[in-house]
Amino acid sequence: xxxxxxxxxxxxxxxxxxxxxxxxxxxxxxxxxxxxxxxxxxxxxxxxxxxxxxxxxxxxxxxxxxxxxxxxxxxxxxxxxxxxxxxxxxxxxxxxxxxxxxxxxxxxxxxxxxxxxxxxxxxxxxxxxxxxxxxxxxxxxxxxxxxxxxxxxxxxxxxxxxxxxxxxxxxxxxxxxxxxxxxxxxxxxxxxxxxxxxxxxxxxxxxxxxxxxxxxxxxxxxxxxxxxxxxxxxxxxxxxxxxxxxxxxxxxxxxxxxxxxxxxxxxxxxxxxxxxxxxxxxxxxxxxxxxxxxxxxxxxxxxxxxxxxxxxxxxxxxxxxxxxxxxxxxxxxxxxxxxxxxxxxxxxxxxxxxxxxxxxxxx
Numbered sequence: 001x002x003x004x005x006x007x008x009x010x011x012x013x014x015x016x017x018x019x020x021x022x023x024x025x026x027x028x029x030x031x032x033x034x035x036x037x038x039x040x041x042x043x044x045x046x047x048x049x050x051x052x053x054x055x056x057x058x059x060x061x062x063x064x065x066x067x068x069x070x071x072x073x074x075x076x077x078x079x080x081x082x083x084x085x086x087x088x089x090x091x092x093x094x095x096x097x098x099x100x101x102x103x104x105x106x107x108x109x110x111x112x113x114x115x116x117x118x119x120x121x122x123x124x125x126x127x128x129x130x131x132x133x134x135x136x137x138x139x140x141x142x143x144x145x146x147x148x149x150x151x152x153x154x155x156x157x158x159x160x161x162x163x164x165x166x167x168x169x170x171x172x173x174x175x176x177x178x179x180x181x182x183x184x185x186x187x188x189x190x191x192x193x194x195x196x197x198x199x200x201x202x203x204x205x206x207x208x209x210x211x212x213x214x215x216x217x218x219x220x221x222x223x224x225x226x227x228x229x230x231x232x233x234x235x236x237x238x239x240x241x242x243x244x245x246x247x248x249x250x251x252x253x254x255x256x257x258x259x260x261x262x263x264x265x266x267x268x269x270x271x272x273x274x275x276x277x278x279x280x281x282x283x284x285x286x287x288x289x290x291x292x293x294x295x296x297x298x299x300x301x302x303x304x305x306x307x308x309x310x311x312x313x314x315x316x317x318x319x320x321x322x323x324x325x326x327x328x329x330x331x332x333x334x335x336x337x338x339x340x341x342x343x344x345x346x347x348x349x350x351x352x353x354x355x356x357x358x359x360x361x362x363x
Contacts, residue, residue, distance in 0.1 A: 033067030075148030195241035247275035
């Protein structure tokens with residue numbers, strides 16, 4: 001990474017939502033959703049050419065509101081879901097919808113990023129996820145190994161499972177569950193486990209992390225006070241079925257074995273402010289990427305809790321036998337960003353949001 005300069009792509013508006021195009025396996029492609037109160041919002045399709053270290057792009061209009069969360073279908077390149085703010089009378093609601101991008105854009109763009117003559121196109125609305133009776137949407141999660149027909153959304157204190165029918169043009173609520181207790185119980189984040197035949201999800205509310213069985217929609221484990229402050233994000237180890245990572249406003253990243261949730265397996269304290277995101281590398285699960293509002297993205301090498309042995313990713317010519325025997329887990333990449341926000345996007349100080357593509361290609 002030190003040999004190549006990072007590729008920086010400028011956004012016209014602020015942005016806090018970023019996701020890879022999950023169904024795309026042959027290219028490095030991201031979707032970025034913007035937040036603007038005055039103008040039509042956009043979804044930028046960013047195609048990164050790692051051989052030439054350049055990017056291509058396309059822009060789609062998202063006219064219904066500012067985007068707070070975006071996710072893509074694991075089976076269909078052209079289908080995505082967004083959570084967005086909608087203003088009606090004096091209320092602001094966060095809604096969710098499923099969209100299809102134009103057919104010709106599903107496989108990315110071959111335009112130059114400086115080509116300003118390209119026509120901006122719009123998304124095709126497939127269906128709304130009706131949250132009228134359930135509250136504000138926090139996120140939408142697709143079944144990881146499925147056919148793109150089953151999704152879960154989190155709305156205030158409700159877990160809602162939807163079946164997409166008629167080419168995703170209709171969403172039918174198939175089951176639901178709700179948090180019960182005193183106070184304001186609201187989900188902040190969730191993650192669908194790729195293990196156990198995709199029958200489990202994990203959710204975060206306040207300082208707690210909970211596991212749910214999607215077949216019965218019942219709670220199967222609870223990590224009370226998983227963090228000292230609000231839990232921001234979760235991610236499952238893609239190779240070890242019981243391992244879960246969490247991060248939060250206590251500046252910590254914690255790793256859990258869901259079979260025994262009394263204590264975390266490991267804790268990282270490398271950030272100095274809220275940790276917004278945590279992500280496992282899909283191929284090498286010792287690599288953990290975290291993003292924080294301390295303006296840093298940190299890549300950690302957590303070999304002791306991974307599925308790969310010590311030294312697997314270290315070149316034999318780079319370390320001696322003695323060093324290899326005593327190799328320790330370490331933070332080996334610090335990636336400063338002027339103003340970091342959720343999903344590794346800037347901006348408060350800058351007029352234009354900026355995204356550093358290079359480090360995101362690891363994940």
